[in-house]
Amino acid sequence: MVPNASPAPVPVAVPRRRRPRPGFWKSLGPGLITGASDDDPSGIATYSQAGAAFGLATLWTALFTFPLMAAMQEMCARIGLVTAQGLAGNLRQHYPRAVLVGLLGLTFPAIVLNIGADLEGMGAVAHLLVPQVPAFLFSILFTGLLLVAMVRWPYRRIAAVLKWLCAALLVYVVVPFLVRQHWADVLRHAVVPELRLTPAFVGMLVALLGTTISPYLFFWQADMEAEEMHHHRGRAVVVDKSLLHTMQTDVNVGMLSSNVIMFFIMLTTGTVLFPAGLRDITTVEQAALALRPLAGEQAYLLFAAGIIGTGLLAIPVLAGALSYAVAEALRWRGGLDRKFRQAPGFYATMFVSLVAGVLLDGLGISPMQALLYAAMLYGLTAPVMIAIVLHLANNKAVMGEFTNGLAANVLGGAALVLMSGAGLLLLLFQLAP
Numbered sequence: 504m505v506p507n508a509s510p511a512p513v514p515v516a517v518p519r520r521r522r523p524r525p526g527f528w529k530s531l532g533p534g535l536i537t538g539a540s541d542d543d544p545s546g547i548a549t550y551s552q553a554g555a556a557f558g559l560a561t562l563w564t565a566l567f568t569f570p571l572m573a574a575m576q577e578m579c580a581r582i583g584l585v586t587a588q589g590l591a592g593n594l595r596q597h598y599p600r601a602v603l604v605g606l607l608g609l610t611f612p613a614i615v616l617n618i619g620a621d622l623e624g625m626g627a628v629a630h631l632l633v634p635q636v637p638a639f640l641f642s643i644l645f646t647g648l649l650l651v652a653m654v655r656w657p658y659r660r661i662a663a664v665l666k667w668l669c670a671a672l673l674v675y676v677v678v679p680f681l682v683r684q685h686w687a688d689v690l691r692h693a694v695v696p697e698l699r700l701t702p703a704f705v706g707m708l709v710a711l712l713g714t715t716i717s718p719y720l721f722f723w724q725a726d727m728e729a730e731e732m733h734h735h736r737g738r739a740v741v742v743d744k745s746l747l748h749t750m751q752t753d754v755n756v757g758m759l760s761s762n763v764i765m766f767f768i769m770l771t772t773g774t775v776l777f778p779a780g781l782r783d784i785t786t787v788e789q790a791a792l793a794l795r796p797l798a799g800e801q802a803y804l805l806f807a808a809g810i811i812g813t814g815l816l817a818i819p820v821l822a823g824a825l826s827y828a829v830a831e832a833l834r835w836r837g838g839l840d841r842k843f844r845q846a847p848g849f850y851a852t853m854f855v856s857l858v859a860g861v862l863l864d865g866l867g868i869s870p871m872q873a874l875l876y877a878a879m880l881y882g883l884t885a886p887v888m889i890a891i892v893l894h895l896a897n898n899k900a901v902m903g904e905f906t907n908g909l910a911a912n913v914l915g916g917a918a919l920v921l922m923s924g925a926g927l928l929l930l931l932f933q934l935a936p
Contacts, residue, residue: 533580533723533724533727533728533731533753533757534576534580534724534750534752534753534754534755534756534757534758535753535756535757535760536727536757536816536820537576537720537723537724537727537754537757537758537820538756538757538758538759538760538761539757539760539761539813539816539817540720540723540813540816540817540820540821541714541715541717541720541758541761541817542672542761542764542765542813542817543617543621543813543814543816543817543818543820543821544620544621544624544625544810544813544814544817545617545620545621545624545714545875545877545878546714546715546765546813546878547672547768547790547809547810547813548620548624548784548790548875548878549707549710549711549714549875549878550711550714550765550768550769550772551768551769551772551776551784551790551793552707552710552772552783552784552790552875553707553710553711553769553772553773554768554769554770554771554772554773554774554776554777554793555772555773555776555777555781555782555783555784555789555790555793556703556707556777556782556783556784557699557704557707557773557777558773558774558777558778559688559689559692559769559770559773559774560692560697560699560704561697561707561708561711561769562689562692562693562766562769562770562773563692563693563694563695563696563697564708564711564712564715564765565693565762565763565765565766565769566693566694566762566766567696568711568712568715568716568762569758569759569762570914571716571914571915571917571918571921572715572716572758572761572762572918573754573755573758573759573914574910574911574914574915574918575716575721575889575892575914575915575918576720576721576724576754576757576758577750577751577754577755577911578892578893578895578896578907578911578915579720579721579722579724579725579728579892580724580725580727580728580750580751580753580754581728581747581750581896581902581905582725582728582892582895582896582901582902583724583725583726583727583728583729583731583732584728584729584731584732584746584747584750585901585902585903585905586729586901586902587729587732588725588729588831589722589725589726589729589827589828589831590721590722590725590726590828590891590892590895591603591606591607591722591827591828591829591831591832592729592831592832593895593901594606594832594891594895595831595832595834597895597898597900597901602891603832605887606887606888606891607828607829607832609718609884609887609888610718610719610722610825610828610884610888611825611856612880613718613719613877613880613881613884614719614821614822614824614825614856615825615856615859615860615863616860616863616873616876616877616880617719617821617860617877617880617881618818618821618822618856618857618859618860618861619859619860619861619862619863619873619877620860620863620873620876620877621814621817621818621821621860621877622642622645622646622814622818622857622860622861623638623642623863623868623873624787624810624814624873625641625642625645625810625811625814625815626638626639626640626641626642626645627786627787628787628791628803628806628807628810628811629641629645629807629811631787631788631791631803631807632803632804632807639865642861643861645811645814645815645818646857646858646860646861649815649818649819649822649857650853650854650857652819653819653822653823653839653850653853654842654843654850657839657840661815661816661819670812672764672768672809672812672813673764674794674797674805674809675764675767675768675770675771675793675794676763676764676767677797678767678771678775678793678794678796678797679767679770679771679774681796681797682774682775682796684774689770693766700928701932702929702932705925705928705929705932706879706929706932708925709878709879709882709883709925709926709928709929710875710878710879710882711878712882712885712921712922712925713878713879713880713881713882713883713884713885713922714877714878714881714882715761715762715765716881716885716889716918716922717881717885718881718884718885718888719820719821719824719825719881720820720824721888721892722824722825722827722828723820723823723824723827724754726823726824726827726831728750730838730839730840747905768793771793771794772784772790772793775792775793775795775796776789776792776793779792785869785872786869787803787806787807787810788803790806791803791805791806791807793806794806818857819839821856822852822853822856822857823839823853825852825853825856826849826850826852826853826856827849829848829849829852830846830848830849830852833848835848835849836848836849837849879929882922882925882926882929883926883929883930885922885926886919886922886923886926889915889918889919889922890919892915893907893912893915893916893919896911896915897912
């Protein structure tokens with residue numbers, strides 16, 4: 504890819520008077536929301552299946568992927584801050600149109616499948632609570648509620664309410680301490696990578712990588728940081744070390760919290776379901792059994808709260824990421840803080856993605872399978888996105904003085920090699936006799 508010539512971005516002048524730095528909690532924003540949305544129903548299903556199928560063998564992926572995903576999200580956030588626009592806008596401005604079209608072509612089906620899988624999973628757990636109502640009707644209900652909420656309310660207002668439902672995921676942190684553990688074995692599996700050259704294990708590895716280093720999060724992070732800059736348009740703001748440090752803290756805290764939950768879900772299912780012989784989770788009821796040591800026979804209530812809460816938080820991120828990308832590519836006005844009449848194309852894209860997602864419920868794929876397939880598809884599309892983000896973040900015509908440093912390039916390059924290698928291994932196993 505050869506970028507078109509373009510002047511380096513000119514930072515806006517900053518007033519000389521000092522403003523008090525925000526407290527730690529108030530400084531958290533897009534990065535924390537991104538991390539929370541990463542543990543969506545697709546992620547919960549993937550982590551649960553990994554622990555049930557392979558015990559503690561995949562624990563190392565939580566520790567191993569943290570610096571990689573944090574580095575990638577930091578690059579995307581920096582691109583959004585410096586340029587005040589998202590990835591799609593930068594690609595449209597600085598690169599050949601074919602690059603943007605190809606990227607959207609890869610991303611759209613993955614995001615729609617993820618939305619459909621999340622809606623199907625939410626419908627299935629809601630059906631557990633109210634068996635008289637079919638799961639697909641709950642999926643339609645959730646779709647309608649999300650559309651109304653996203654049109655009427657800004658996303659931050661929605662997230663502020665729903666994040667408390669996501670607190671149900673913290674029960675996964677408690678369960679491993681209620682079951683007898685060989686902590687030395689847990690530590691060994693957490694820090695020593697294990698690789699089994701079998702189709703099932705490689706497929707699971709790709710799914711785990713895909714659900715942690717997810718392309719839609721790249722779009723979302725950049726666009727949210729760009730939104731932050733637009734909110735400050737009325738007063739002078741400069742991109743400096745202080746602003747970058749605040750952003751990096753936000754991203755690191757968000758990614759760390761996401762991977763801590765990932766680790767404990769795999770540890771919980773690996774020490775509760777795997778020893779019990781429940782190695783292949785095909786229903787949400789089976790996944791809920793991992794919480795039985797804490798919640799007894801009512802474990803599905805906690806599981807349902809976690810799935811529905813994270814789904815309601817993550818689906819606006821998924822649909823929003825796609826809508827931002829399409830709006831920037833077509834030069835439409837967009838943003839979750841705008842009213843429908845101000846950004847009809849933006850919300851129309853969101854409507855299409857949600858309706859297409861809920862229609863996937865008719866394909867006859869179980870919720871757990873759909874959630875796992877969505878993660879695997881991200882694993883196959885992520886290398887392209889990582890390569891594009893790396894190129895953007897090192898492009899002086901785009902980033903000026905804020906291009907990648909050595910550490911960012913090393914971690915980004917490692918993410919590219921890892922995701923590409925895992926994807927190629929999966930394709931090899933699928934195509935080989």
